[in-house]
Amino acid sequence: MILRCPVYPQFKTEIDDLGIHFLHIRSKHQDAMPLIMTHDWPSSIVEFLETIDPLINSTAHGGTSKDASHIVLPSLAGYGFSDKTRFPARSYHQGTGCSRQGQR
Secondary structure, three states: OOOOOOOOOEEEEEEOOEEEEEEEEOOOOOOOEEEEOOOOOOOOHHHHHHHHHHHHOHHHHOOOHHHOEEEEEEOOOOOOOOOOOOOOOOOHHHHHHHHHHHOO
C-alpha cells in the first residue's frame, strides 16, 4: 500500500528552548476559525492527514464557509521533526504549557 501524503506548509519554531515542528494550513475561507490539533503519545500528526481537507475546504464536503478552519498541527517534542527534550523530567503536561505559549 502506498501512503499518500500531500505537501502542506511546514514550519519550525522555538518554544521553551525546544524546536517544535508544525504544519500550518490556511483555509481559502477568510473567516475560518483557527484550530490547533495535537496528537497524543505515541501517535503523530499523520493521524490527522485525512481530516485536513474537510476542515479547510468545508464547502467541498457539504458544509458552509462558517464550518471551515485554519489548522495548526504541532508535533510533540520528540516526534516528527520536533526536537527531543533535553530534560528527562519533562512531561506531557509540561509540553501542554508549550502549546499554550505557541498560541500567543
